Amino acid sequence: MYSEKVMDHFMNPRNVGEIENPDGVGEVGNARCGDIMKVFLKVENDVIVDVKFKTFGCGAAIATSSMSTELIKGKTIAEALEVTNKTVAESLDGLPPVKMHCSVLAEDAIKAAIEDYRKKHHQ
Amino acid sequence: MGDRIYLDHAATTYTKPEVLEEMLPYFTKQYGNPSSVHSFGRESRKAMDLARERTAKALNANPNDIFFTGSGTEADNWAVKGAALANRKKGNHIITTTIEHHAVLHTCNYLEQNGFDVTYLPVDEYGIVDAEQVRNAITDQTILVSVMTANNEIGTIQPIKEIGAITREKGVLFHTDAVQAIGSVPIDVDDMNIDLLSLAAHKFYGPKGIGALYIRKGVKAQQMLHGGAQERNRRAGTENLPAIVGLGKAIEMAALDIPGHNARLEALRNRLITGILSTVEHARLNGHPEKRLSGNVNFCFEFIEGEALLLSLDIKGIAGSSGSACTSGTLDPSHVLLAIGLPHEIAHGSLRLTLGEQNTQEEIDYVLEVLPQLVQRLREMSPLFNQQKGGQIFV
Numbered sequence: 150m151y152s153e154k155v156m157d158h159f160m161n162p163r164n165v166g167e168i169e170n171p172d173g174v175g176e177v178g179n180a181r182c183g184d185i186m187k188v189f190l191k192v193e194n195d196v197i198v199d200v201k202f203k204t205f206g207c208g209a210a211i212a213t214s215s216m217s218t219e220l221i222k223g224k225t226i227a228e229a230l231e232v233t234n235k236t237v238a239e240s241l242d243g244l245p246p247v248k249m250h251c252s253v254l255a256e257d258a259i260k261a262a263i264e265d266y267r268k269k270h271h272q
Numbered sequence: 273m274g275d276r277i278y279l280d281h282a283a284t285t286y287t288k289p290e291v292l293e294e295m296l297p298y299f300t301k302q303y304g305n306p307s308s309v310h311s312f313g314r315e316s317r318k319a320m321d322l323a324r325e326r327t328a329k330a331l332n333a334n335p336n337d338i339f340f341t342g343s344g345t346e347a348d349n350w351a352v353k354g355a356a357l358a359n360r361k362k363g364n365h366i367i368t369t370t371i372e373h374h375a376v377l378h379t380c381n382y383l384e385q386n387g388f389d390v391t392y393l394p395v396d397e398y399g400i401v402d403a404e405q406v407r408n409a410i411t412d413q414t415i416l417v418s419v420m421t422a423n424n425e426i427g428t429i430q431p432i433k434e435i436g437a438i439t440r441e442k443g444v445l446f447h448t449d450a451v452q453a454i455g456s457v458p459i460d461v462d463d464m465n466i467d468l469l470s471l472a473a474h475k476f477y478g479p480k481g482i483g484a485l486y487i488r489k490g491v492k493a494q495q496m497l498h499g500g501a502q503e504r505n506r507r508a509g510t511e512n513l514p515a516i517v518g519l520g521k522a523i524e525m526a527a528l529d530i531p532g533h534n535a536r537l538e539a540l541r542n543r544l545i546t547g548i549l550s551t552v553e554h555a556r557l558n559g560h561p562e563k564r565l566s567g568n569v570n571f572c573f574e575f576i577e578g579e580a581l582l583l584s585l586d587i588k589g590i591a592g593s594s595g596s597a598c599t600s601g602t603l604d605p606s607h608v609l610l611a612i613g614l615p616h617e618i619a620h621g622s623l624r625l626t627l628g629e630q631n632t633q634e635e636i637d638y639v640l641e642v643l644p645q646l647v648q649r650l651r652e653m654s655p656l657f658n659q660q661k662g663g664q665i666f667v
Contacts (some may be wrong), residue, residue, distance in 0.1 A: 182597070183577050205577060207577050207579035208584075
């Protein structure tokens, strides 16, 4: 049901963890629905130099968290904002239809973290 | 120990070789239609009669009261809809529970849309229905009570005999979905005052695609499938003879060995439960510690989600199931786990492991070796779980 890429990112997730004193944090979803994604950003000169995540959720939720953090690492804020749920899903060689909301959650988590970064840095 | 461990016997079992062996001639050699007059037909009729007798014997029922169906779901639909519609003039009230299988619950929902009132009785924290609550819920409009013998998710065994005594006293029909119970819970339809009982062969080492409904003599249940005169004019359609033969053999074997089966599985089950409780923190056993099916283990692991755990186990060759929303195809976790009072976030982290006759102690020990690591790996990824010096702090 999952692509090999999804399974790879589920089994070997990239960028798991937290960042101390992050420049931006975004948390979306809720435990009631069975999905929470929390993304931490370290930003230098408008570039995302480090990103970490913590996720409570299914295999697809973990894989999309992993893939989305990989997609924005080293990118500028503007570039990171161009990452959509579709990009995340396509980079994972697709997701089952019932799991598409996980990729939406990943996009939302990144946007929420960037929003938090902008608020903190008055941009 | 093979390279994979199957712990999902509540979903379905393998077919026992003895069962398959009895079935095989009815595909290629004795393929006559049991309704036919010729010798081919008569041979098939004889085989079907034997299967019916074996099924009846396992339930202490009369063979004339056994009707083969295409599945446990069909048997449940027939029992609930059939009894409701046939007794419509007596009343329009049905009593069931919040933890029934969807084959009963969704059938009751359908009847509600068609003029029936349904009471869904709550269960206690172990998933047990209080027989006295059944008594108190009966009104002069009540025509049917439907309570499962044992729950498919958490394995809780219900006080069927007590409920049967009450429904008999009150003159209300009693249906029990015994799909998970056959082979583990001894059934006597007379002693337990059961009027209708559903079962499915693939839960007790028989083939898929065959079930049966017991309908006590004199109980009215409207026909669901109209057509030919099969099943004493009550369920049309050419009989699935190889599967019926398989059901007969499987239920005979299952009913003969209930104490042995339970002793073997309980030893493994208790080893698994004790092992999990002693190696995984924040693990909650769902269902009753004793009044549960011999093969059922159901846990919630806090701070993680069930499907992620299932995938992790699958990679290690262990097949289980979960009541998380991600495995149910809806946004809500299992209705059974919610009914026993678990909050959504904990219900999402459920794992059901159901044992069967081929499982070994070595396999259980392997599960106990890998499961704690898999739970820990997911917890370390979870924002709900933070490890701090000397203890855990939960956000």
